[in-house]
Amino acid sequence: MSHAVAAGPTGSKTSRAAEAAARGILNFSAGLAILAALWWIGGYLIAMNPKTQSFAGFGLVQTLHAFPGLWEMGKLQNAISASAYRLGSGLLIAIVIGVPIGIVMGRSRRFRDLSNSSFQFLRMISPLSWMPIAVFVFTAWDNSIIFLIAIASVWSVMFSTAAGLAKVDPAWFKVARNLGASTLQMLTQIILPAIAFDIFTGIRLALGIAWVVLVPAELLGVTSGLGYAIKDARETLSYDHLTAMVLTIGIIGYLLDTCCALLIKRFSWHRGDA
Amino acid sequence: MSNNTATVGSPAMASVATGSRSSRALKASGNGLFNFFAGLLILFALWWLAIYVATLSPKAAQWAAFGPLPAFKAIGAMWESGLIPKALWTSGYRLGGGLAIAIVIGVPIGILIGRSKRFRELSNSPFQLMRMISPLSWEPIAVIVFAGWDQAIIFLIAVAAVWPVMFSTAAGLSKVDPAWFKVARNLGAKPWHVVTQIIIPAITFDVLTGIRLAVGVAWVVLVPAEFLGVTSGFGYTIEDARESLEYDHLMAMILVIGAVGYVLDTGLTMLIKRFSWHKGA
Numbered sequence: 001m002s003h004a005v006a007a008g009p010t011g012s013k014t015s016r017a018a019e020a021a022a023r024g025i026l027n028f029s030a031g032l033a034i035l036a037a038l039w040w041i042g043g044y045l046i047a048m049n050p051k052t053q054s055f056a057g058f059g060l061v062q063t064l065h066a067f068p069g070l071w072e073m074g075k076l077q078n079a080i081s082a083s084a085y086r087l088g089s090g091l092l093i094a095i096v097i098g099v100p101i102g103i104v105m106g107r108s109r110r111f112r113d114l115s116n117s118s119f120q121f122l123r124m125i126s127p128l129s130w131m132p133i134a135v136f137v138f139t140a141w142d143n144s145i146i147f148l149i150a151i152a153s154v155w156s157v158m159f160s161t162a163a164g165l166a167k168v169d170p171a172w173f174k175v176a177r178n179l180g181a182s183t184l185q186m187l188t189q190i191i192l193p194a195i196a197f198d199i200f201t202g203i204r205l206a207l208g209i210a211w212v213v214l215v216p217a218e219l220l221g222v223t224s225g226l227g228y229a230i231k232d233a234r235e236t237l238s239y240d241h242l243t244a245m246v247l248t249i250g251i252i253g254y255l256l257d258t259c260c261a262l263l264i265k266r267f268s269w270h271r272g273d274a
Numbered sequence: 275m276s277n278n279t280a281t282v283g284s285p286a287m288a289s290v291a292t293g294s295r296s297s298r299a300l301k302a303s304g305n306g307l308f309n310f311f312a313g314l315l316i317l318f319a320l321w322w323l324a325i326y327v328a329t330l331s332p333k334a335a336q337w338a339a340f341g342p343l344p345a346f347k348a349i350g351a352m353w354e355s356g357l358i359p360k361a362l363w364t365s366g367y368r369l370g371g372g373l374a375i376a377i378v379i380g381v382p383i384g385i386l387i388g389r390s391k392r393f394r395e396l397s398n399s400p401f402q403l404m405r406m407i408s409p410l411s412w413e414p415i416a417v418i419v420f421a422g423w424d425q426a427i428i429f430l431i432a433v434a435a436v437w438p439v440m441f442s443t444a445a446g447l448s449k450v451d452p453a454w455f456k457v458a459r460n461l462g463a464k465p466w467h468v469v470t471q472i473i474i475p476a477i478t479f480d481v482l483t484g485i486r487l488a489v490g491v492a493w494v495v496l497v498p499a500e501f502l503g504v505t506s507g508f509g510y511t512i513e514d515a516r517e518s519l520e521y522d523h524l525m526a527m528i529l530v531i532g533a534v535g536y537v538l539d540t541g542l543t544m545l546i547k548r549f550s551w552h553k554g555a
Contacts, residue, residue: 027395035400055418113309118317124535126497129508129528132516133340152494208406212434212491215408216498227410234414246411253406 057239090149102161164198372431384443446480
């Protein structure tokens, strides 16, 4: 997913690196410009056809015009902060539960063998099918949504952590023990640095799934967040607001995903990986 | 969506020493079976215990319907009344339709991304942006564009599933040794031959890996997509059970969703292993 990186030969001179970066920025902008142009043409065709004229709000120009209004009304900020709170809490719970269980899976063969079938089974329960139970258990919708995000994203964190630990050379543990490392030191000095890369890979996957779950979870019950904003725009037939929210979701998702990709690269110690 | 996904999925494999004797393999698969059932048994025991403890206080008596025994009984009843077969059939149709579209669109574009640097560089930012648009946010648009709810759901699944197929195909192609193409050209292979004799065999593994990821996402999208509009499928059955307060039906449906998903995922994992030619993969 980091094709742009391939353009820069490692260890080249700064001028070459600058050239590669410029090329990357050019491609990035040109790609988005092509997408915008296609969108504009599509919107133009919709607006020209008398049968579809009522959907002209889907066009690029109308969508971009909708942003200042959404911002001034505070809709955009409210939706983003409400969704961010739910996404953040859900991911946090997934990490707090997923990483320790992943470490146990990676370290204990017995636990791994026994837990595999149930975890795989639970993983394949589509997260939104927990929704009725979540609503039943948690009184507040906010908490149900956080639960849904956590249960959707815990598996990738867990399995990535376990996979990362499986790649760690067992000799490291022996060396650490011989040097008199305590369990805590083993955890902070060996396990965590070794698997930080895999944990972030898991978090990136988790974010992808959480992002998919967030919107439908917010379509029901709540009156805030990105999912609600989309539903609201549809019900009021303000199609320009609808596409503006869709675009916002794409941009925020893109930023989050890119940040995770950068973190993964930062913590990578496997040669040739990432 | 790197290749690092939940491939820990099959640690049971690790216990099969490669190239061991058949008796050892037999013992390992016996161990695997034992672990499989023991693991599920523990899960159901914990489930039973949780509901038992919850229903100890009379205030929470309505929780009893969430237990494993009512759920298993409900599966039998729902199978006979045709609820489960119908849900399997309709959801299977939508999932299959969406995945087929995702594969038909994703594989050729993935090959293009892998082969043409120009296309790869230009398409990266728009594709990444569109990938991160949460699939269900297309729903209002899909409902307007498509006349039938069925088509709208298939569209949502396709738009969710196309990205992993596309990017896996591209990643697979970039691992292919460029010398193969040169050799093929020197031996007089036509572009068609290059596709059927080199590209497809080489990337089958990666395409299948992408399809497995795509099934994972499609599975997540399917249920909420069926919450609205339609009157059949997994999502509808869950929504229906909730509204009619039939919690045993709800749990039964969750079990069916988990079991079908597990079977799909395991089937794809086996296919991936079958088509693997990367050492150690």
